[in-house]
Amino acid sequence: MYETIGIWVAAMFTLAIYSFLYKENPLYRLGEHLAVGISTGYFIVLTYTQVLKPRLIDPVFQESQWILLFPAVLGLLYVTRFFPKIAWLSRYPMAFIMGTSMGVGFPLSMKASVLRQLEATILPLYQPGMPWQDLAGNIVLVFGTLAALIYFFFSKPHKGLFFGTGSKIGVWVIMIGFGATFGFTVMGRISLLIGRVQFLLKDWLGVIH
């Protein structure tokens, strides 16, 4: 019974959201606002039941773990943003979070996203026994990266064999990259539509299995 009601509500709001494709209308607005409001409500309830209650309220009031009041008070200082005279207090939890995140994340992020990528680009173009596809891939990778970098080098005019031709090749490499991204984007958006159509035809109308 409740599941059926849920499916009908979901179907109605799916249609309401898609009605925007014709033109903006109150039903679309209602669906949009409800999605934002319900998501926020869900977020608050879940944060209370899964984080605040078991990790702060219960330990403090049932197990007397008073030490937890320190991070709780630090977190509450965020609320001072709403009171201009003491808003400066909110900088302390922000400073704590930013400092911790930088300290913990920066070395590992550098390693994961910069150093490893550099390492992956520094590779021998050819090794004995290497399949031709890998060789072609390595050549494209190395020269494509160089050409794209030349395009973004603005201290010299893009003229001559090195800077002129290099930047032209760089534009092509970048455009091919954009093309691949656009193709994937189309696929992604169509996938989302397919998911909704599957829901409407299968779960709501029951005309496909």
Next chain:
Amino acid sequence: MKENIWGRMLNLDRRWIFLFIGVVCIVPFFVPFGLPVIPTRHVISIFDYIEELGPENAIFVSFDFDPGTDPENMPMAVAITRHAFARHIPVFFTANGPLAQGMLESGFAYITNPLSEGYFHVVSWSEWASYREMGITDRSELEAAWEADGHVLPDNAAGWVFEGRDFAKLGYLPYFSLVILGMTSSIAAQYPEDMNGNPLVEMPMLQEHKNLREVDLATTFSGTAACTWWITFGREKIGLPVAFGVTAVSATDYTIFIQSGQIVGQMGGLRGAAEYEVLLQQRGYFDKPDRAFVGMDVQNAAHLLILFFIVLGNIAYFAGGFHKKGVLLKGRR
């Protein structure tokens, strides 16, 4: 200015295109083309990696997406989970946000729903408490003892899954990147209880895999940069093998991690999920593929239509001489 046919084509009301796309996304559900889906090496590498694992190993399946990317990410997460369950590999389920936890619940409900084909029948933590008291926690011994007591697997079920032995739903915690970092030392310190309130430290799968160093693979399904947290705090810190399931939009952003050897493999969009479903069918785990594969016919039809419109638009642009004028009708450039 009077519009000629080329001008009218270029200024076609976009709602006609929406209508065509809508029709094309419905028809193939009733008239399937049956075009083949051929698995690519980046998906096969994830599949083969999981094929090497068994009940003595453990993996993480992290639902790091929200309803906005459900049609793409959900089939991937479902396919990996079904594969792991079929091989009796213990699975820790996590989520990087409150809405992601809803996705976790939804995906798990689909896999364990008797109405789903090849579903897995859940035995809850409390249902097999007496077996734990008798010291039966080994996977094969537990299933044998369970069935010896008269429990019969339903005909349409693919197998049993015992809570705490085969899976643990850990759920969401805030600042999930730091939670990953914390789990490199201790999973139970981050999650003293699972989503159902069961104590994690008593679970056999946790006793055998106390932290991420004792876990064999983390799979993350995401439409955002959240998947890179597993690389940063798992792969780079302790060498945890990681596999991605990402939305098609972000697939090219994360391909670099394949090239650098930082991930085992990557599933990109609905196509990646369909490939995994095909592999599950080809290797004999399930009789037929699941939802993603069904959607691929629609995907192909829609792509053909979009290609048609792109070609048509270009023909109109050049045939109408707009490349010379530099200006489209109605002020469009």
